[in-house]
Structures are given as structure tokens and as C-alpha cells.
Amino acid sequence: MDISLSLSSVILTYSTLTYNLFCYRFILNNFLEDLNEITGADYNQYVRTYYFMGTLIFDVIVGILVSDGLKAIMSFVSVFLYLRLMIGSWFLAAIGILEVFLSIPLAWFSFSLVLNIKYFSTLNVLCIFIVAAIGADDIFVFMDAYRQSARKGTEILESLETRMSWVFRRSGKAMLITSATTCSAFLCTVVSPIAGTRSFGIFAALVIMFDYILVMTLFCTAVVIYHNKFEIQGCCSCEKNGHDSNPTQHALEKAKDGQVLPSDRVSYFYRVSFL
């Protein structure tokens, strides 16, 4: 008797669940769009329509999360295109966006496996947008230092090593200070009693730290490759033809001749027009 009752209740529960699942799936697939449309303010001038169904919330939130995920991709794509526009190299823009992106899994590795932190707050997802912005900032600082190094005199342009050494010192210190400050600001959240906030602060600080490390290593290496392989425009076989293919050498020769390489327009604006 008891067994049959239990079995009946299990079947009833299962049937109810299946029915509910079927119902809400049916509404989701067939009615949701129409329901959203009729809730519009201009759908009917006399009657305002609203609806609510608790079981739809999860799917709606998942839909919003997917859409937010796409926005994160859009954020990376637009940063990538802007990097390309400003740096003028697909190669450097690609490496730049790669290093920005790589700082997230590296931070996650340190966060979860090195520091052994198990609490991964939903807030941590915000770090994707933060690093996209700050990472691009660091790339600009590095690239601008590299560009400006071409106009900093013969001593700096003696060789690629002396030039990159100057770039490293100039941009590295500036980025170190800003990255350290931003990291410290995020790490201040560890005093918060809320675990989610602490988790976010630590994760964001790690992301910023790895972004800095990657700019100074991976991106710097990419700039050297760019210098050696891609910086020359319209010269695929310069060495074969006996032309000078070294941009640093080229800048040095111009500096020795007393020629000043033109500045980019924004630097020119700030240096000349703005002041």
C-alpha cells in the first residue's frame, strides 16, 4: 500500500514537473516574443499589458548573460580595432589584445590554484571590461614610448638594445606606478567583510599585475619582432636589394643629419597646440 502510494506520488511529481517543463518551454518558444511585444507602451492606447512567470526568470537571465558575454566580445573587438588604428599594425594589435586576454586565465590560475581561493564572485566577470581598458592603456604607453624613442637623440638610437632599454625605463616605470596604484586600490577591498568583494578585489589586482607583466614581456617581444620584420612599409626584399631595413638605424641617421621625425598628431596637439 505504502509502496504503491509512494510510486504514485513519484509518478505524479514527475508528471507535474514534465508538464511544467513542457508548458514553460512551450511558452518560451511560442509566446515570449508576442508577450514582450504586447507589453510595449504603444501597443494599445487604452490597455497596458504586463505579464509575469517565475519559471521564465532563469531563461531570461541566461539570455541576458549571453548578451552581456557578447558585449564583452564586442568590447575586445572594439579595443582591438582601436589598437590597430592607433598602433598601425595588425600584428601588434593582435598580440596586444592577446596579452590583455591572457592576463585573465593567468590571474585565474594564480587565484584558484596558487592562492587556493575557492570563492569566485560573479563580480569577477567585471574584470574582463576593466582589463580591456587598462590593458589597452598600458599598450599605448609602451607604444608611445617606443615611437617617441625615435626622436630622443643619437645616444638612445645607437642600437635596438639602447633604444628598447630607454623604452623599458620610461614606460616600465610609469606603468609600474600606475599598475601598483590600481592594484593597491583593488587590494584595499580585502578589508571588506563581504567575501564577494574581497574575491573581486584580489582577482582584479591579479589581472592588472599579469597585464603589466605581459606588456613588459610578451608585448615588448612583439615590438622587437615588429621592429625587425613589420615596421618597414613596402620593403619585402630590402636586405636583398641592399637597402637599410633597420628602423632604429634609419632614425639614427636622420637624427645625425639633424632631421626631426614628425610627431603623431595627438602628441603634436598636446605639445604645440594645447599649450
Next chain:
Amino acid sequence: MSFRNEYSPFFIHPFLFSQEKFAPFILNKRNRIFIAIPMVIWLGICIIFTQKLQPTKDAEQSLDPDHPLQKGATILNEKFPTVQRDPSTKINFIWGLNDVDRNGVNQLFRPEFVGEPSFVEGFEFNEECQDRMLKVCDTLRTDGRLESLIKRNDGLRSVDCFVEELGAYNALGALSNDEKCDEMKSGLWRSGDWQVASNDLSSTMASFVDTKSCYGDNTNMHGHYSDTMGWDGSRLRYAGISLESNLLDPWSTLPEEEVREHYEKFLEYKAIFDQALQDSCQGAAIMTDLDQKFIFMNNQKIYRTSAVSGSLLGVGIAFVVLLLSTGMFHIAFFATLSIASVLFSVLGSVTMMGWTIGTNEAILVSILAGFSVDYSLHLAHAYIHAEGSYAERITDAFGDMGISVFSGMLTI
């Protein structure tokens, strides 16, 4: 053959380049004062508006306010009164429990461990404690000042008192049928000796917990009073009363101010109940809910206060870093002033736009200082490392870092 360094690889709006007359304008002291005046006025307005920034008074929403599903939820929550069938949050007054022992709690490393329950040593559910607890139940059901706080079910306030059924069980025997339940609800049994003697409590509880409750739908006492009856199989570790809140429900998250008002009213009653029960029940009550509404209320306060303290701390850190990296007080001071101006401008602007500070806004404000530090630091650092007169150093700082700051601003 050409080198990319020689050419600007990007296009900037011609507006920027048509400002040839702007350079002498900025270098002129009088003009700088002319620019400073609207900036100071703007900052003054922002500071005034920042002081008007209020915590949110609307329920926290997970969806966009204009989302059709959110509109439906908002209307259901705000425009319709709470009815009997609506789920509501239960508020518990429990005697025999201390605050949770949070030694060793670090949710970063063990998210699931939130502490150990701590019981009052020597808690005894004696006859006097039972008697006074039943009186507290009566107060909760009848006190006119509690009308707005407690939800009604079938015309009566929804207050669960297991001591009532325990007393009736002791006085009338098993509450096995409707007749017995009606008798229990009539309260006539109270005129006799209904209290369970301390010596008999364990044996009475052992049989009582398995009997059917008069208030549940075919649930036994153990199931119906699971939150307020701490029977561990051999002794009663804690005992209490639960009631349904007229304001809180498991789904919505109300503004902190509204929940706190509700919370503080219950705290007032807790103090009154403690006075009556402290001696007989060997300790003060714990008043809490199990839907974490009061925890979230405290979190909202922490978010709001940490937004202010976090941003101020960020400004402080920026000042120290600037001072250490530049070694010049006035540079550090003015750069910090610039960061603080950014903070006030953002907070003032959002207040002007009619925003209030909820959980998400508070978190964003607390990371704002970290963001706004970068540009001032870059320019201050470039100024320090430039050579020549102050005008040349400013020119160099802008020339070297202006492009980076401009590009960084655009990507953010």
C-alpha cells in the same frame, strides 16, 4: 620604402588640429584663470550634489527596469498588497542559541563554511520558560502595535509557537483529530497545569515530535517546527517562535532603509521579550530570518559605506604613491586634487542624473579611484622626468603622455 614611425597612423577629428590658437591661450595666465573659474564652479556644484546622493529606495532589481518580466515583477511586488498565499519570510526569535561561532571562517578559502552553531550552556526549557514563551506568543498575536509587521493567515496573525502545541499535548494528550485540535486552539487547557516538567521534557518531546501538528498539512511537529524546535533526539538544545513578516518575502530585495526600519521594530520587541524571558530561559534571544534578508540589509550598508571609504582610501593611496614616486609634495597634492575632482565629478553627475546608490553603483564607485589615478600619475611622472623650465616640462609631459592618456581614455 618608408618607416611607420614617420607618419601618424591614425586620424583624429580635425577639431583637435584646428586649435592652433589654443596653445598661446592656455599658456596665458589670465586665460588659465578664466578656465579655472568654470571648473571650480562645476566642482562646487558636483560637491553639493554628491552630498545629496541617497541610498536606493527602490527594490534592487536583477533585470532592466523596462524589461517586460521585471515590470510584471515590480507591479506584483509594489502595487498589490501581500495576500495569504504569497510566500513571506519567516522571522525567528530563538532562545538557547548564541551568535554563530565564526572562528576559522574564511569564505575565500572555504565558501561553504560559515561558522559553527553555538548553544547556550545550561539552556533549560523549564516550566517558567515555557509559560513566558507562550505569553510572548500571545503578545505577538494580539499586540496592536505589531499589526503592520506580521502577516495574517485566515484572519489571524501568522505566528508559530510550538510551545502552544507542546502544552496542549501535555494537557490533552495526542492532538490526533480535529476535535482535539479545536480544543487546543480554544486555549481552555491553559487554565490547568500544562507545562512540561523539566524531568519529563525528554520523554515528552520524544513522543511529541512525531505527532501530527494541528497547523501543518499532514506534517508532524518535527517538520512543522523545524526552525524553532532544536530537538536533537535526546535533549532540546533551543526553542523559539517564528512569525511571517508582512514586508519581506524570499524573492525581492528591498531597499536597506525600509528593511532596517522593519528590523529595528522587531529588535525593540526582542528587547522586551528578553526582559521577560532572560532569567527563566537562561539567556537572550537571537532574532533573525533564514532568507538572509537582514544579512543583505547589512551588506547594502557595507557596500554603501565601503564605496565612500574605498574611494577615499584610493585617493589616499594615490597621494602616497605620487609623493613617493615624484618626491614633490606639490605635484602629489595637485594630482591627488585632480583625482578627487574626478570622483566628485562622477558622483555629482550621477546624482544630477537622478541615480541613487544601490549595491552595483556602490561597487563601481569603490573601484573608481583605482581608475582615475592612472592619468594623473602618468602626467605627473612625465613632468618629473622632463627637463627645462616649468613650461617646457609641462609641454614635454603633455607631448609625451598626452597621446597615451587620450587613447587610454577612449578605450575605457
